[in-house]
Amino acid sequence: MFDLFREIGQTIRCNRLRTFLTGISVAWGVFMLILLLGAARGTVNSFEDSSNSMASNKMQIWGDYTTMPYNGYKQGRMIELRSADIGRLEHENSRVSSAMAYARVDTAKVFGLTEYADCGYIAVYPQSQQSERVELSHGRFINNRDIDEHRRVIVLSERTAGTLFGTDSAAIGETVRCMGLGWRVVGVYSHRWRSSAYVPYTTHKALTGSDDRVSSLEVRVEGVDTEGAAMEVEEDVRATLARSHGFHPDDQGAVWVWNSLRQNIASAQIGNYLVIVVWVIGLLTLLTGIVGVSNIMFVSVRERTHEIGIRRAIGARPRSILTQVLSESVAITALFGYMGVFFGMLILQIVDGLGVLEDYGFVNATVDISLAVQVTVALVVAGMLAGLFPALKAIKVKPVEALRDE
Numbered sequence: 125m126f127d128l129f130r131e132i133g134q135t136i137r138c139n140r141l142r143t144f145l146t147g148i149s150v151a152w153g154v155f156m157l158i159l160l161l162g163a164a165r166g167t168v169n170s171f172e173d174s175s176n177s178m179a180s181n182k183m184q185i186w187g188d189y190t191t192m193p194y195n196g197y198k199q200g201r202m203i204e205l206r207s208a209d210i211g212r213l214e215h216e217n218s219r220v221s222s223a224m225a226y227a228r229v230d231t232a233k234v235f236g237l238t239e240y241a242d243c244g245y246i247a248v249y250p251q252s253q254q255s256e257r258v259e260l261s262h263g264r265f266i267n268n269r270d271i272d273e274h275r276r277v278i279v280l281s282e283r284t285a286g287t288l289f290g291t292d293s294a295a296i297g298e299t300v301r302c303m304g305l306g307w308r309v310v311g312v313y314s315h316r317w318r319s320s321a322y323v324p325y326t327t328h329k330a331l332t333g334s335d336d337r338v339s340s341l342e343v344r345v346e347g348v349d350t351e352g353a354a355m356e357v358e359e360d361v362r363a364t365l366a367r368s369h370g371f372h373p374d375d376q377g378a379v380w381v382w383n384s385l386r387q388n389i390a391s392a393q394i395g396n397y398l399v400i401v402v403w404v405i406g407l408l409t410l411l412t413g414i415v416g417v418s419n420i421m422f423v424s425v426r427e428r429t430h431e432i433g434i435r436r437a438i439g440a441r442p443r444s445i446l447t448q449v450l451s452e453s454v455a456i457t458a459l460f461g462y463m464g465v466f467f468g469m470l471i472l473q474i475v476d477g478l479g480v481l482e483d484y485g486f487v488n489a490t491v492d493i494s495l496a497v498q499v500t501v502a503l504v505v506a507g508m509l510a511g512l513f514p515a516l517k518a519i520k521v522k523p524v525e526a527l528r529d530e
Contacts, residue, residue, distance in 0.1 A: 146416040147460030153414075154461045157406030157499065158468025162491050164402040166476075167395070181348065182255055183358060184226075184382045185341040185365070191377035195370055203369050203378050206336040213343055216364045219357050221346045224249045225338040227328050234280070234321055235301040236288030243284050245302065245321040247328035255342060258322070263296045263311035270310075270324040278302065279311040279322040303331065345385060354385035407502065414457070414510045421453050421514035446515045453511025454504055461503040 187203040205225075213223040227247035234241045252258070253265040261282060270277050278300060280288075285295035295309045307323070343361055348354050358381055363373045371378040435445065472490045491499075 143456060146419070147456055147463075149416045150414070150457055151460040151464035151467075153406070153409045153411070154464030154499065154503065155468045156409045156464075157403075157502075158465055158491060159472065160402045160406050161399070161495055161499075162468070162472040164395075164399050165491060165495075167398060181345050182384050183343045183345065183361060184384075185343065185361070186339070186380045188377055188380045190371045190375055192372045192375045194372040194375065197370060201371070203365075203371060204337045205339075205341050205365075205379070207338055208336060209338075209341055209365060209368055212364055212368055213341070213361060217343075217357070217360050219345050219347055220343050220361070222251065222344045224251055224255070224342050225325060225340070226252070226342060227325060227339040228320075229303075229328075230320075232302055232321075234278070234284060234288065234307075236298075239288050241284040241287050241319075243281065243319045243321055245278070245323050245328075247325040248322050249325055252322070252342075255344065258313045259315070260311050261314045262293050263309070265311055265313075266322060266324050271326050274327045274330050275324060276305060276307045276327055277310045277324065278307040279313060280309055281319045281321070282312055282314050283319050284321065285309070285312045305331070348385050351386055354383055357385070358383050414506045417453055417457055417507070417510040418513060421449060421511050422517070449515035450508055450511045453514070454507035457507030457510060458500075458503050461499075461506075465499055 185205065187205045190197070190199050190201045190203065193199050207225055210223040210225060213220050228244065229247075230244035232244045234243055234245070246252075248256075248266060249271060250266050250268055253260075258265060258279075260279075263279070265279055266277065269275070280292075280295055280300075282292040285292040288300060289295045289298060292312045295312055298309050299306045300309060301307070302321070302323075311322075313322075345354075345357050348357055359373075362379060362381065365371075365379055366373040366375070369378070469491060476490050
């Protein structure tokens with residue numbers, strides 16, 4: 125084994141310029157592959173980040189106007205969702221784990237002592253913290269006592285709390301005014317783009333004098349992992365609401381459904397396709413370097429024909445000749461390939477650390493150990509392919525003809 129490494133090193137030293145120029149093409153191909161994989165990973169992470177900002181297993185439903193006459197009703201009738209629909213959805217659909225109501229008032233302003241924020245509010249239940257993926261930085265979220273006692277408490281975003289009180293931590297326990305009434309701030313949450321405040325649903329309902337009607341419904345679903353299954357659940361939910369409100373089950377306009385399950389499953393599939401495309405493009409780029417390595421191995425075999433003949437004449441087996449040529453090819457490919465991996469990962473880490481890619485839709489555009497291992501396997505396979513044909517040519521050399529060669 126030591127002799128094999130020594131021969132590989134000697135071959136590289138004797139052909140430094142040729143090996144270096146060929147290796148640069150391999151390093152460049154791997155470098156571009158790493159950058160492309162990092163960009164693909166950043167795009168997929170951006171999709172996942174957008175999806176994770178809200179629960180990925182939910183459907184939101186809004187009432188709309190019917191587009192089909194049905195059961196004595198004309199088309200164009202407004203469907204108004206109600207709190208009673210929550211129980212029906214939970215009991216009539218086996219894959220619906222829970223349902224809840226929402227109410228939005230986008231025009232509401234929240235006033236502090238000297239400043240105000242035009243952020244609006246969302247009336248919610250305590251379960252909405254998990255559903256909306258609300259990450260609290262200070263205080264707490266709406267709880268069951270707030271719902272039962274119709275408390276006037278509010279949860280603000282960091283942006284709104286900073287506007288009203290200077291710092292988000294100073295908002296806890298303070299009083300703000302909204303809709304002409306005082307509300308005690310019990311929590312502050314962080315989010316990149318969301319700024320709406322949260323209040324108890326029952327408090328909103330009591331203060332606005334609204335009846336059983338709700339702005340929207342949210343349905344949480346379990347046990348769905350394919351786009352077809354997500355579509356089936358959506359059709360079942362639509363059928364339940366159709367029976368409750370008397371519209372045709374096939375009337376797509378009666379209620380508007382945002383099915384995050386279908387969206388996230390489709391996004392995951394797109395991400396997988398994107399990674400495959402990037403691998404194909406990167407490997408095609410790497411192919412140019414592999415062709416170069418194969419060419420110099422052909423030249424090396426041609427230059428060492430006399431040496432190979434002597435080794436064959438004194439008893440060297442074809443397997444040893446094959447091993448030597450393949451090892452040299454793999455060594456050259458791996459050496460310069462790892463240079464491409466190193467500089468590619470270094471560039472990605474530097475750029476990601478500066479945070480300049482997030483403005484262009486790339487989140488954590490780096491490669492991890494698993495991708496580095498995959499690239500390593502690709503390099504070894506590429507090196508073996510590059511040296512395969514020269515190695516086969518080497519073992520076909522006849523000792524008598526090789527010794528006669530000058």
